Amino acid sequence: MKQLPLAKRGERLSILCLGAHSDDIEIGAGGTILSLIADGVLVDVHWCVLSASGVRAREANDSAVSFLQGAASYMIDLGQFEDSYFPDQSREIKQWLMALRDRVSPDVIFTHVRDDAHQDHREVNRLTTNVFRDHLVLEYEIPKWDGDVGQPNTYVPLTSNIMDRKVELLMKHFGTQRSKDWFDELTFKGLARLRGMECRAADRFAEGFTVRKLAITFK
Template sequence: MIRLGTGAVREIALLAAHCDDLAIGLGGTLLAMANAVPGLRVRALVLSGAGTDRAMEEQDALSAFCPGADLDLRILDIPDGYAPAHWERVKDAVAALRRGSSPEVVFAPHRGDAHQDHRLLAELTPTEFRDHLVLGYEILKWENDTPQPTVFHPLPAGIAERKAELLVKHYPSQRTRDWFDEQSFLALSRLRGVQCRAPHAEAFLLDKATITFGGA
């Protein structure tokens, strides 16, 4: 397994269609990055949930997943499942996030996600973040659209367990879903860990990147 280190990442941008997508897709990575970089700048956009209890869940959850971070979260009120019908508004929101941030890494849904709202964000993100490293995260859910990831972020068992615990704690509105439990989240992270020889991991898809060997 070839490892590439990024060095210290000081700012990241997060894009999600729904409240809880970010925590499911990269909660362990957020915990690890926030612990490693005090004052990590996190600029986040969520398309739906504004004005509901889901928005309150999301704010509390991301604060817990990004302890000590400089967190700026914007949540819109686009109806779940109808983001493509609000293309212009979504495009404008992604563009505004780009103008208001200077991230070294951008996290967004991946293009093969079965949910149309996720796919729209996956398509629009690189049109605005054109010169950025964009990593597509996977969202555990009922559909059998689990991808074949190409980038793995190894996680200690304690971080994976903390992620699963925080998900169940901070999203009570989702506990009635038959897949929304600690065992499910730990099963996926353990699988990704097996695939990169680590206790646990989160995995991402990468469309394009450049690499410089031998110096700046």
């Protein structure tokens, strides 16, 4: 399988991470972020969680700080939109994202996959692609009981150490979620093992993404 690096060691890469809820970015793209930092890419990250308040806000902030340790720079934005009702808040969320667009110009955006079963996730995807029209967008997946795991077309292989670190940080920082039957090491490693199999990852693990549009140059 042909591999196209986002950036090489020592190169700078600007990243915008968008998540509806406090643990979404970490579940969907946390291994990729950890890998970029570990590989020596100088990542500048703007990490945005649209619904984070109370305990969940503290979890979101502390987790982001841990995942972004070693980044060249980072900014964490925590929104206050009401969980489970994003479609009803579409106008306000779009305005929030448009204001964000005026402040950042990322090389790559991580956001929810379009066909996610959660209404908040779908709305974030719809507005991401509506507001950020000239960017590389990688849509990440969130496993859940709805059974909506799809068929990604882009993969980021993960080392075993990165996979272990991702799970360790998820379980450490999201105490409010540990009582849920799906939030455990087996779920996260199981999905990553399947994605690793699909792209023949050397260490057997990978995160899967969907890319809708990509321009290739020959310079």
